[in-house]
Amino acid sequence: MTITVAVSNPTLFSLAVPKPPPDSTGYITILRKKFLKKLETSGGGGGGGGGGAKINAWVDSMRASSPTHKSAASLTETQDQNSWIIHHPSALGMFEQITNASNGKQIVIFMDYDGTLSPIVEDPDRAFMTNEMRDAVRDVAKYFPTAIVSGRCRAKVCNFVRLSELYYAGSHGMDIKGPAKGPKNKKGNQAVLCQPAREFLPMIDEVYKALIEKTKSIPGAKVEHNKFCISVHFRCVDEKKWTVLAEQVRTVLSGYPKLRLTQGRKVLEIRPTIKWDKGNAIEFLLESLGYANAKDVLPVYIGDDRTDEDAFKVLRNRGQGFGILVSKTPKETNASYSLQEPSEVMYFLQRLVEWKRSLL
Numbered sequence: 001m002t003i004t005v006a007v008s009n010p011t012l013f014s015l016a017v018p019k020p021p022p023d024s025t026g027y028i029t030i031l032r033k034k035f036l037k038k039l040e041t042s043g044g045g046g047g048g049g050g051g052g053a054k055i056n057a058w059v060d061s062m063r064a065s066s067p068t069h070k071s072a073a074s075l076t077e078t079q080d081q082n083s084w085i086i087h088h089p090s091a092l093g094m095f096e097q098i099t100n101a102s103n104g105k106q107i108v109i110f111m112d113y114d115g116t117l118s119p120i121v122e123d124p125d126r127a128f129m130t131n132e133m134r135d136a137v138r139d140v141a142k143y144f145p146t147a148i149v150s151g152r153c154r155a156k157v158c159n160f161v162r163l164s165e166l167y168y169a170g171s172h173g174m175d176i177k178g179p180a181k182g183p184k185n186k187k188g189n190q191a192v193l194c195q196p197a198r199e200f201l202p203m204i205d206e207v208y209k210a211l212i213e214k215t216k217s218i219p220g221a222k223v224e225h226n227k228f229c230i231s232v233h234f235r236c237v238d239e240k241k242w243t244v245l246a247e248q249v250r251t252v253l254s255g256y257p258k259l260r261l262t263q264g265r266k267v268l269e270i271r272p273t274i275k276w277d278k279g280n281a282i283e284f285l286l287e288s289l290g291y292a293n294a295k296d297v298l299p300v301y302i303g304d305d306r307t308d309e310d311a312f313k314v315l316r317n318r319g320q321g322f323g324i325l326v327s328k329t330p331k332e333t334n335a336s337y338s339l340q341e342p343s344e345v346m347y348f349l350q351r352l353v354e355w356k357r358s359l360l
């Protein structure tokens with residue numbers, strides 16, 4: 001599906017982000033230098049259930065994802081960072097390679113929300129994206145089918161993004177809906193395209209209430225209802241309380257073997273055990289767009305978190321398109337390229353639009 005709306009606002013290209021030098025190697029060198037300034041370790045995952053050993057593993061993983069554990073980069077770390085950026089070069093530096101690969105193909109854009117389109121902030125309810133970013137996403141969607149794939153509840157992410165022309169996959173892809181202007185169902189409503197975990201709704205409500213009650217004694221802990229999944233935030237919890245919080249979550253989850261736990265950026269994510277993740281969501285969306293087994297499509301997925309790896313893996317296994325990890329620090333990833341932060345994501349989107357317009 002190609003959306004061909006005429007473009008009328010050239011002022012959108014008055015960029016707030018400085019343009020990188022035209023030569024990509026130079027830009028990668030600048031990125032590498034910036035890279036060396038900061039060191040942050042990556043987060044860890046985990047499974048539901050288990051006892052003391054499991055709790056220790058959770059807490060180790062929670063600690064590993066903490067920026068309070070930054071340290072000066074050793075020589076080995078510096079070498080690792082250099083090697084990482086060489087293996088996952090900037091998508092800005094590789095821009096031409098990306099557009100060349102799209103020759104004769106339809107680019108489809110998938111993007112995560114938190115940490116990708118909006119900066120990470122302490123209060124999840126205030127993770128707003130800038131108007132400039134919104135303009136960039138709106139423009140991209142004029143030329144390429146565009147989907148937001150988030151761990152958040154779909155309604156919440158729709159409220160943040162406020163662009164009705166996009167596809168939205170909330171709850172880690174377990175709640176997918178097409179553009180408001182898309183085809184309607186027989187009753188004249190916008191059809192919900194996919195909700196594979198509907199049967200879990202009552203259980204999720206129950207666990208949400210139990211978690212609120214259980215964790216209320218921990219200052220800073222925040223439980224977020226994401227419709228088909230739940231997030232327990234510990235960004236604002238004193239590290240000394242993390243073990244207690246993890247234990248509380250484990251206690252609640254022990255009564256629900258059909259739920260599992262994963263970890264994102266300072267967040268424990270509880271979701272159904274069904275085999276459905278962001279990877280399945282992008283396969284579903286590609287199929288809905290008519291690109292199930294197609295060769296003439298180039299999916300590009302941009303994300304910053306562990307759950308985005310499921311989508312990167314799908315692209316890798318399909319041998320199609322590119323995963324782009326948003327990260328300032330080396331992380332184990334299935335993505336091909338990297339961008340450092342949301343402002344670079346915005347610049348990448350703006351360049352895509354600029355490139356597409358130059359072809360028309």
Ligand SMILES: O=P(O)(O)OC[C@H]1O[C@H](O[C@H]2O[C@H](CO)[C@@H](O)[C@H](O)[C@H]2O)[C@H](O)[C@@H](O)[C@@H]1O
Nearest residue numbers: 113114120121122124127150151231235265267
């Ligand atoms: O798949 P995503 O869209 O990246 O969702 C993952 C989680 O994102 C949100 O939490 C993260 O962003 C918050 C706001 O910047 C930050 O406070 C938190 O520490 C991050 O983990 C969202 O609130 C969660 O529900 C999602 O699970």
